[in-house]
Amino acid sequence: MCGIIGYVGRKNAVELLFSGLKRLEYRGYDSAGVALIVGGRMTVFRRAGKVDELSGEVLPQGISARVGIGHTRWATHGPPTEENAHPHLDCRGKIAVVHNGIIENFRPLRDRLIAAGHSFRSQTDTEVLAHLIEEHDEGDILAAVQAAVRELEGAFALAVLSEDDPDRIIVARMGSPLIIGKGDEGNFVSSDIPAILGEANEVAFLDDGEIAEVRRDGLRVFSPDGTEVAPRLRAVTSDPFSIQKGGYKHFMLKEIHEQPRAVGETVREKLAAGRIAFPELPALPTDFERVYLVACGTAYHAGLVAEYQWEELLGVPVHSLIASEFRYRAVPVGPRTLVVAVSQSGETVDTLMAVRRAKEGGARVIGVLNTVGSAIEREADGVAYTRAGIEIGVAATKTFTAQLALLSLLGLRLAAARGRLDPEKEQPLIDSLTALPSRIAAALSLEPAVAELAERFYTARDFLFLGRGPLYPIALEGALKLKEISYIHAEGYPAGEMKHGPIALIDERMPVVVLVTGRFAYEKVLSNIEEVKARNGVVIALTDRPDDPVLTGIADHVLPIPASGKLELPAVYTVPLQLLAYHIAVRRGTDVDQPRNLAKTVTVE
Known part of the structure; x- marks a missing residue:
């Protein structure tokens, strides 16, 4: 490479x-x-x-x-x-x-x-x-x-x-x-x-x-x-x-700010007369009895979010698996298995090998890609494209949120095709995704506050990111972004798992970023924050309930997140985490667009 x-x-x-x-x-x-x-x-x-x-x-x-x-x-x-x-x-x-x-x-x-x-x-x-x-x-x-x-x-x-x-x-x-x-x-x-x-x-x-x-x-x-x-x-x-910085200091910052457009174009293309349509997938499978989402890196986190959404929408077992592990595991794969391969480039070799493993087992394969003409496109049974445009920064930003939007739309379309989603229930969810670009734009307005947090914490040696439910994958993504471009050790964990290991690391030098939403296990996450504070940890809470006196009384820093529907939530919470990683990396003087040892498209095993 x-x-x-x-x-x-x-x-x-x-x-x-x-x-x-x-x-x-x-x-x-x-x-x-x-x-x-x-x-x-x-x-x-x-x-x-x-x-x-x-x-x-x-x-x-x-x-x-x-x-x-x-x-x-x-x-x-x-x-x-x-x-x-x-x-x-x-x-x-x-x-x-x-x-x-x-x-x-x-x-x-x-x-x-x-x-x-x-x-x-x-x-x-x-x-x-x-x-x-x-x-x-x-x-x-x-x-x-x-x-x-x-x-x-x-x-x-x-x-x-x-x-x-x-x-x-x-x-x-x-x-x-x-x-x-x-x-x-x-x-x-x-x-x-x-x-x-x-x-x-x-x-x-x-x-x-x-x-x-x-x-x-x-x-x-x-x-x-x-x-x-x-x-x-x-x-x-x-x-x-698209391959110029357009006045931004780095491609990554430009691409973070391009997310309202990238997500908006991805969503608009799939909506015809107010209904979700995937014309590039005319033979949409409906008789599957299990689903695997296979991917690597950031795309794997998008698959994890989809796992939470799809298992509720589709009523079948849904598993997001790291592609390099999927191909070597004895997971059941057959004609009634649907495999969704998520890859920005369509050339990620481990994901491509997972596609071949799935095809050998008789599964039907859909690719979720951002690039036309790739190897996965040629081998999948069908492909759905995000419309994020060319992404130059090695650390994925706009392609991730576009993947989140597309996977939500695909989940809704599959659910409707299986008769599990009637139009009156579908429409509010469509409206929610249609509003996602404006929610992301609102999250981008938090950049000055995020930059202040970056100035305060850029010297930290370790970070912990916590989330529950569909915000757990976003905690993973926040940790990944920070370690990729700032070279700070960071871990993402389910908040409920903190006491099974990570709590041993928490002290006054450990910033703990907690993703808190009133839509999922709110009281439980407040209890997790109390546990962090009992060990003198420093809590940065991202929340759609910034006025709750209980939360503001225990968190050291509170960042207000725009109120969002449940399908929008993961993408909206992602944006300030991208900005936090970016501003910390800039303050530390690292190469934001080309971080050491990383490649944009990994074509070796």
Whole structure:
């Protein structure tokens, strides 16, 4: 992992590669590099650190090239060093490779190649590819890549540049996302659309096993058996403005403030004449007897919220499971099982593997995605899309609240299809979700008060987040956001479980964020706050009952949350937690948009 960019055409590839790498920074990385054909010779620049550091070294040299490949690396094999940064070269220095994914059989391949006389310079699995392609190279780089790929096990997306064949880039995909793009003055390969926005007019998403040839005058795609197939091109519709900060200090803050729009567009698209409609899911299943929501990270928390809502709406067992665990568990899966895979990118490898496990068991699979053309889209029986737009910040914000809204709507639609929700009961819930964007906007107005709390608590070493019912997953999400971008240790817990462990950690140095709502177990949560105060903990209460003298008398800080319906509640409580994490991280001086060790789209297991 993490980002691939390549260009061949009439423009200067050097500038386009660095522009693309900057746009891929949101995926997370620890080193960067480019390979160019300059004056007929392979030329490589790479280093550990930021793209700006590398471009500051290369661009002043005034280098001109018409073809090149670039990469941002997130270390999986070997530490983030210059020698482990991509691109990697063969022994002759004529073949350059950039790669995302993990080559699972790289050790035996490496041993074989060393025995054959190849010399390795790095600790990465990627370097095996350069030497393996060299081993198969008999004058046709396309044929060499096709032969090398047949020997690989694992997930990969790769781009190959050859000094001896400088007019084309050869690319291949297996289990890791890769797109090829057509522009007016050249053609592209990239891990993601943002890298080529404004340059490519059309893109094609490669399928697993496909290999493509990217030339300045066109694109060719080959199936796994070597048969040429027509590229499945689609127009690029995203707005280049979406990958600009728009006056905000960070993409994350911009995306937090975009949530009323992201949620509003997601909700409006599913409402036709005041009724919920999913036209992209014409064959909506109704005869299922169990439901699994599978996801990773923040999307898993969205699934947990849906679990609380759906078990009441659908009247069947509903379980939200971490995708990397689901695929290895002996959970019952059959034709009357519905699996909902939640993923912003649609490429999260553990979620994709969970989809395949579900399909093998005969389950019907619905994807809840934010990105068109992904692997999960191709493998699911149907897909429902959030309309959050491109999200650049590594820490998910607007995609999460859009997922919450979409899952609520999908739950209502499934309940109605199963005859468990009549129109008069459905309409108030629809009205509630229609009002959600304005509730989120009201929650955003709390930012000055949240920033004051951040100033007070940014030096804390630990945080505890507590919630009950559907606010328990939001406590988990609040803790995750804080640890992701501020590097403060934080835990989320069901408030009722506090006395079974976390209470041992509470003292006067421990801020405890408690999510309190009059809609769920209010008196019980007040008792939990009393337990925290009895151990000298510092309580920050987020509540829709800010005027209750009992609560204000025991909490150290009270943040008033806009009154909301039960379906709106989780999203509304999420917003101040996002803002708290953001302002604490800014105060601590961390890299908010690209936190250390994290990647936006995790395409390795």
